Each structure stands twice: as structure tokens, then as C-alpha cells.
Amino acid sequence: MTSNSRLPLIIGVAVLAILPFVVGNAYLQHMLVLWAIYALLALSLNMIVGYLGELTFGHAAFFGIGAYTSAILSMNYGMPVWLGPFAAAIVAGFFGAVIGYVALRIVGPQFAILTLGFGSILYTITNYWVDLTRGPMGISGIPPFSLPGLDIDFTRADRMYYVALIALLLVAYGCHALMSSRTGRAFIAVRENAPLAASTGIDVFHTKLLGFTIATALAGVGGALYGHYLRVITPDLMNLQYVAALIIMVIVGGKGTIIGPIIGAGIYVALLEALRVVGSLRLVVFAALLTLCVIFLPGGLVSLWRRYAGRGAAGGAA
């Protein structure tokens, strides 16, 4: 990257850093936190949908697993909260690896159906294993995020925002680094043409499994942050609404890019609030957005900007 193209990025990060002060009120700051967490989740889904080119309907389950893992470990086993995201990543990633190992053998639309099935099983288990998860009532009173030795009140949105933002930026940078490495290129090659990728030496199954596991681990991280911020979680985190929301963020924003899911998350949070007056009609709006994008703008909003800015004819990873 030349220093030329670095400048807008630095400005962007700086703007993000001062946003809580710019918006001023706690309500909007709360939305910023949600945006940052959703953006992280959307980036994790993007790894599967955008980079590996597989559609998964079970991603919200890993988000839920992360949230529950961190909550249960910190409340029942005294794990320090700041370790939560790491524990969540490990547990969610483990489930992702197991499910991926089983499901990724299947190619084609059956894979999406399989992930839907697995997601439903996880939801059912979470709902019924009351001893562990308190079932449909969910877990409340989750301790807020805390850093050892630092006396910062992370129940405040404008404090938690920075935790979420740093996590988001790390993940975004990680994705960027991934796509400039041979592993990331392997993801894309598998997405574009799996048999051809195999003929160049890429182990397609292991590549997909790696991507899937990383994505689910990251979803777990998002879940942990979500849990310690909202401090209440229920099995509904794993339901179809959340799955649909994440898919919408990735598709409307622009799959296969880094800025796309981040923008998509922003649009989702913004519209969720702006359309609050129309109640559940906003879900219809989201559905319409998704469909319109799929039919008319498959590359998402990012592709609009690309077209306008006159970038080259080729795709690839941002």
C-alpha cells in the first residue's frame, strides 16, 4: 500500500475514534457499539459467504455459542471477563470445526440446508438444556466487560465502543492481511473454481474448513462482546432473524470486500432505528432490500462505488 492510499484509511480510523464525542448523546453511542459488534459479525460471515463463496444459514448459532460461553464461564466459573472473547473464540471455533468437518464434505445447495439443520439443533439444545443455559429465559445480569487493573466503566456505551472498535479494526486488518497471503488467495481460488484450485495444489476441503473455523471463532468473539455489553442473552440469538440480519449486512454492503460488511452493518443499525416508527414493517423493508440487491446489485453497495469510481473490470478481494 502506498502512503497515498493509506491517508483515507487513517482519516477514516481517526473519524471512527472520535465518533462518540461527535454524536454526543448516550443513545447514539449505544447504536455505535451495536454497529461495531455487528460489523465484526458481518466480517466473520463474509469470510464464508464472500471469500469461500458458500452460503450458510447457521452462522447465528456460533454468535450465540460465543455469547453463552463467555457469560457462563464468567458468571459460574469466575473467569475474568476480559478473557471472555478468547474463550468464546475457542469454543465457537471448536463447534465450527466439528460442524465444518462434517458439513463441508457436501457441495452444492445441500450445504446451506445442512448448516440450517445444525443451527437449528444448536438452538434446540440451547433452548432445552435449562441447567446450563437457563433455557428460554436466557441469562441476565451478565457482568460487564472489564480490563484487569484498569478502573474503566464498560457499561457505558462510549467506553465499550472502543473495545468493540478495536476488536473490529483488528479483525478487519486480519482479513486484509489474510487476503494478501497465500491462504487468502486459496480461499478465493476455491470460491472461483474448486477443481481448478485443486489442480494447482490447494487442498480444497482443508481450505474450506480453515475458513469456516476462523469465521465461526470470530462470530464467537462478537457474541462475547455482545453478551457483556447488553448483559442479557436468550436462545433467540441463534434464530433465523439474526441469521437473516447478518446475511443482509453482508450482501447489501458488498460480499467479498472488507468495507462492504462494515457498511452493511451500519445501514442495518441505522435503518433499524430510523424505521422504528413503522414497527415490524421494517423487517419487510430489510427483506425487500436484500431481494433488490440480489437481483439488481449482486455486488452490494460497494460495487456501486466501484462502478462510479471507475475501478478496473476485475474482481478479487479488497
Place this chain on the structure above:
Amino acid sequence: MTAPLLAVEGLTRRFGGLVAVSDVNLTLAQGEILGLIGPNGAGKTTVFNMLGGTFPPSAGRIRFAGTDVTGWPSHRMAQLGLTRTFQITSLFPTLSVLENVRAASYRRAKARWAGAFLRTAAWKQDEAEIGRRAEEILDFVALGHRRDMAAQALPYGEQRKLEIAVALGADPTLLLLDEPAAGMNPDEGAKLVQMIRAIRDRGVSVLLVEHHMKVVMGVCDRLVVLDHGVKIAEGAPQDVASHPEVIRVYLGREKVGA
């Protein structure tokens, strides 16, 4: 006399009750261009697919560069240096021409994700090297001027050249070409012959399956002829062309040596 690069022994493949390939032996020496020919249904594609790792043989052994690779999947064969092309145009469609070749350089890349994350000097060097190699390969197939174009946007003839560039990007020692001359006019066929020779000059041995007799006669050092799954002749092109069995099998189809 050094060991052959590729040694195939007793290669057999059954599909249910049908025996598609039966007890085929062939060898390919380093630096050789071997042609696998035969009428339609002779089993050439089946042999090719077994060599390329698409499916394992029912019986027989395949040795490549001294290693027994019988039944290995494609990606492991490729990691050893055996790369194949596909009959139907096979590219990374939305990637640019340059990115297509870079994507193929998986086994050459040394730096891992950690290197990219930390932006180490080793990673930067590796990336630059891959880029250089890709550019060089594009120049070799004369597609340098198309480097930023999306692969799916290329005209057909250039797509076929890109396929070869992608295969070369994987840095093979043996390249299996699946009907590279399909759909080509005589002019393009002649250029293909030159390209295959140039590939051999780079140090890559070639095994090709082909129907286009002018190309086959023009570029192959040796031929292996199959019919109904069995090898019926082997040897230098002119010898094979005058072999009575071969003539009989091709009679009414394409004249050998035309």
C-alpha cells in the same frame, strides 16, 4: 538411463461392469512430450483423469518422480509437481488475468498469514517474487497486455492461453494437457505447437491428450495409441502413423499423418 518422470503400470479402470481402461503401461521421460491418442471412447480421458487424480485406478500403479502416487487426489499430485488442464474452459472467472496466475502459485508461496499480518520483510519479498513470476508467465503466453482484465471477459482463444498460464503458475514438472487444440483453426494450432515446445524448453515435461492430428504429429516426441481401453501401439509419430493396427482403428475417422 535415468528413471522416467512418469511410470504407469497395469493401469485399469472399471465403471461397474464396464472396463474402460485395461492394463495400460506407459512411461514418460524427463523433458519428453508424449501424446496420448486414439479414437473416441478409447479411454484416453479415463487414463488422463486417473493420472490427474480425479479418480483412482481400479488396478495398477502410477509412479511420478519416484513416488507412488496411485490414487492420490489432484491437489496432492499438484503439490508434487503434476498439474493438469481441463477440457471445458476452466478459469477463476471474476479474477483478473494476473490474479488468476497469482492464485495458482499456491505451492510456491512460502510466507504464511502471520507474515502478511505482521508485514514482515520475508512476506514482502515472497509477494514480490510471486508477482514477478506471474508477470513472466503472462509474457510467456503473450497475455501481458490483458493482465487487468477479468478472466471471464477474455475471448475464447485467450482464455485457453490463460488456462495454460494458470497451470504453469503452479510450477509443474509435468503438465497434463487435455485437448488443448480443441476448437482451434490451423493457425492457432501451429502457435500451440510452438507454445508446447517452449513449455518443454522451460523444463516442463508434457503429456497431452489430443484429437487434432497435425498438432500431435507436429509436437510429440512419442505417441501412445489406445483403442477400447487397451494400448495398441507406441513409438515415434512416423512409426505409429504407419502401424497397421493404428491405421485400421482410425480408418473412416481422421487420417493419421494428414
Place this chain on the structure above:
Amino acid sequence: MDFIVFGQQIINGLVNGMGYVLIATGLTLVFGVLRIVNFAHGEFYMLGAFLTYYALTLFGVDYLVSALLATVAVAALGIGANKFFFRPLRREHEFTILLSSLGLSLLIANGAEEIFGADPKYVMSPYADEAMELGPFVVTEQRIIVFVAAAVVMAGVYWFIRYTRMGKMMQATAQNPEGAALTGINTDFVHGYTFALACGLAALAGALVGPTAMLFPTVGAWAVLKGFIVVVMGGLGSVTGALLGGLLLGVVESLGGGYISLGFKDAIGYAIIIAVLLWRPQGLFSVSRSSR
């Protein structure tokens, strides 16, 4: 083992299974002929149930007539859905089409919640309370109707596909889309017809099964998942597979729910789907090897 309880479970399972068969047949037909995995399929089940409800309660139409009207109405809707959500994408990657079906599903489900309200509805079928005795077993009339109607319809569908001209065109289009078009078959028309048939079957399932449970606008997700489980078991595109798979799922769920745990009844279906996809990815009953 109590024979009567066991037998009762089997009968319940078969009845439920028939409902699944209706849902799954439409899903598998759409896949076979149009090559589309329609995630929105369950929404047509939901619409079938709701339209029956409204015809019955708002207009006082007889239950069976309501069911019929709902089926026809939803079939017509299906034609529209195909036209706007799938036809424009017919040359796209299956990923895109699946996404489009997700969008359609969300539109219908959330739209229904808006229009019908999120509270559950109860379809007052006159047959739901009357029970009949079949030997030692007791079955509500509604359930008998579900089974008999579904069986009759399925027999009709079978006969239709095998012996009528349109049915054969559907088969041809499923086996070889380009070849079918080359022989003069209007594949667009066949697609529309198939889709209408599929939606009609799903709607009929909703109309028939509706009175046996509370109706929520979100029931579509449940229905489509059941449909997928059966279709995956039976093999994508196989109507016979949908029939056998549906009945099998119904019975297994019923036995599992009765003897193991009611709460995990649904999870059994998911576990089955996973086991089947791993052992025989092309489905338990399909004859040909799936290339997908």
C-alpha cells in the same frame, strides 16, 4: 411394549408424515425441474393455512371449500413469485438464487406478520373435534382427512407426472433442460406450471394440517425445514423419495417424541438429515447418483 400406544404413535406419525410429503413433493419438484432450492417454500404452506383461516372465519366458507380456494390462490401466487424472484435470475449462480429465495421468504413471513398480526390463529375445522375409532386406535377426523386427501392428491400428482403431456414435459425439462427446449418444449411455461403445482401442494398441506395446531405467521420456517429434511433424505428431485422420506420422518419423529423426549422431537429430524447427508449424500431413495 404396549402395542396400542405403539400403534397409535405409528398412525400419528403417518398422518404427520403425509403432511410432510405434500410439502416435500413441491420442494423436490421445484428443484428437479427448475434446479432451484426454494427457501421460501414454507411460506406458501403458511399462506395456505392463513388463507383457509380467513376464508373460514371472515367469509364463513365451508372448511373444505376454503382449503381448496386457498390452494388455488396460493398456486397462482406461486406463478407470480417465480416470475419476479427467480426467472430474472435463471442464468445466475445457484447461490444467488438461494439468496433470492431467502429474501422472498423474509418478505412473505414478515409481511404476513404485518398484515395478519403475530398472535396465533386457530382454524376451526368441523372435523378437528370428531374422532373415529379404527380398531383399538383413535384418530380425529381431521387427521383422517389429512391422510386421505394427501394420499389422493399424491396419487394424482404421480399419475399426472407419468401420463399427462405436461407431466412428461416436466420430466424432460428436469432431465435435460437444454434438450427439452430444443425439442420445442416451452421451458418457461413448464417452470411456471411446476412452481404453481409445488406451491399449491404446500398450501394444501397448510390448509389440511392447519387445524391441528396453532397458526403463526412464522410457521413457514418450520415447514420448509421439514421439507428440506425429507427432500435431502429422499434425494433432491425424487418424488418417490419425498413420499417415502416424508412418511419415514413422520413415523420416526412420532416414535422418538413418544419414547425418547418430546422436546427433542424436532432435533431428531435434524440429526437424521445430518446422518443421511454424510452416509449417502445423494439421498436414501434416489436411484441416480447426484451430480450436485
